[in-house]
Each structure stands twice: as structure tokens, then as C-alpha cells.
Amino acid sequence: MNTTAAPPVSTSERSSLIRLYLTRGVLAIAWAIAFAASHDTLDAIAVTLLVVYPLIDAVSSLLDQLAVPDGSERRLIALNGIVSAVIAVALGFAGTVGNAAAVLGVFGSWAVLSGAAQLIVGLARRGPTLGKQWPTLISGGLSFLVGATYIAQTTADSPSLDVLAIYATGGGIFFIAQAALLAWKHTRR
Template identity: 80%
Template sequence: MNNTEVLPVSMTERSSLIRLYLSRGVLAIAWAAAFAAAHATLNAVAIILLVAYPLIDAVSSLLDYRAVPNGPERRVTALNGALSTVIAIALGVAGTIGAAAVLGVFGVWAVLSGAAQLIVGLRRRGPALGKQWPTLISGGLSFLVGATYVAQATGESPSLHVLAIYATGGGVFFIAQAVLLVWKARAHRSND
């Protein structure tokens, strides 16, 4: 599919994506605040938060999967949801091992989910859903930052404070994408 092709998008699909992106953004920022306060030691609270973050992504992927029509984008969304579920389990285990293991697992997840986000953003670039710049930038940054986390995990003093920064950035990009979709919907209605 080329990027200039007009995709038929129902108001329901657009509204679902707006709610989903806004919810994901707010949840990511709330998670970042909670994790920033709890990450100093890998205790039960920190591990629960670590497991919760990819589960939020898995549930969001399921909702996204249900909101869009069949196609390659939907399969990538399903794969990302399954990956996030596996990563939640892996983070629970890594949390019992230490910060380096957590940072490594989180980094791998950021790389893979960033790649998936790039694919979905590219698929949604048509005029009906906007150009998806926040999604594309966020996916690209996730990919790059994830690779950095994997490298940091092998260093001498891996730190988990960067995960709160990562989640905050992701939250801001999701909220920006929701705002752009609202703007696009209003522009589309005024053109009709």
C-alpha cells in the first residue's frame, strides 16, 4: 500500500484510536511517576510496576487489534501484544535477578516494540489517519533507546531511572498522536 492511498476510516475507528492513544499516554506518564518513586530498590512494588508496564501495552494492543480492520497492520499489532505479554513475564523474572537483567529485557522489548510501532505508523500514514509523525518518531526513538539500554545493561552500573524517562517520552508521544487525530477529524469534518 502506498502512503498516499486514501484509507476508508470510520468515525468509530478514529474515535477508538484517539481514546486508545490518549489512555496509553496518560497511563505511561502515571506509570513513570510511580516507577520513579519506587525504582531505587527492586522490591515487590518495583517488580509489580515493571510487569504492569508491558501488560498495559499488551491490553492496548488487544484494543487496537479489535478496533482496526483485517490487514498486515492488525497482525503486527497482535504480535506486539503477544510480545508485550512475554516481556511482562520476563521482567518479573529479571526483577528478581537485578537491575542489569531488567534493563536488558526492557531494552530488547523497546527495540522490538519500537520496530512494530514504526510498521504500524507507516501503515497508518494515509490521509484519513494523519501522517502519524508522533508514532513514527516514538517508534524510532524506542528502537534506538532500547539498543542503548541493552548496551548499558552490560556496563558496570546499569540504572533503572532511565525507564521512567522512557515511559514519560512514550506517553507524551501517544498524547500528541491523539491530539493530531482529533485535529485531523475536525479538519475532515469541516471539509465534508
């Protein structure tokens, strides 16, 4: 149980987060569908999609950090956006050289880092006005664990990128669930 009082949340901040989470969820699922259909070879389309996914996270982080008051949560969200932008470049490089293990390793590292950030932000936002953040907490924890698994899979004989579409689908579902939970909490108030 959270015994600290959550900072007051404005209606515009809550509405902004609902829109952001919903949009992010839909984009993640759309990305997963596109990547699942095109990743058999690391051609220009697949590499472009690999770069786009963390860029979606970087832009989402920028929008998210603009919607919250200044503080440690805002700085962590901004740092996550910077890490996502750097990962986009690294994925572009790994994809361009056509090395699935390198792509999986970079993606796994990003999943670990962004999952940890998501857990911390979810804990900071888990007050009653922001819907307890259970989908965000679960998603962050799973991202951390799955990312570690992806890193371990880089040593396999033939690592598969199929798992990335599954990862994005799961993330999208959790973002949509968080948006729905926030909207439900908003209507109850």
C-alpha cells in the same frame, strides 16, 4: 509522500484510536511517576510496576487490533501484544532476582521490538485520514534506538533503571500528541 490510497477509516475507528492513544499516554506518564518514586530497590512494588508497563502495552495492542480491519497491520499489532505479554513475564523474573542489568536488557529488547512494530504500524497508518502518524513514527524510531542503548548499558558497572521512567514519559507524550493530532484531523473533516 504517501502515493498509495489509505483504506477508508470509519469515525468509530478514528475515535477509538484517539481514546486508546490518549489513555495509553496518560497511563505511561502515571507509570513513569510511580516507577521513578519506587525503583531504588527492586522490591515488590517496583517489580509489579515493571510487569504492569508491558501489560498496558499488551492490552492496548489487543484493543488496537480489534479496532482495525483484518490484514497485516492487525496481525502485527496482535504479535506486538503477545511479545509485550511475554516481556511482562520476563521483566517479572528479572526483577524478582534483583538484577538491574537483566531488567534493563529485557526492557531494552522489548523497546527495540515494540519500536520496530510501532514504526511499521505508523507507516501503514500515515495516510491523511489518520493524521500522518508523525508522533508514532518518531516514538517508534526513538524506542528502537533507546532500546538498543539500554541493551548496551547492561554491561556497565552499575546500570541504572532511572532511564525507564524517562522512556515511559517520552512514550506517553508521543501517544498524547498522536491522539491530539488525530482529534485535530477529525475536527478538520
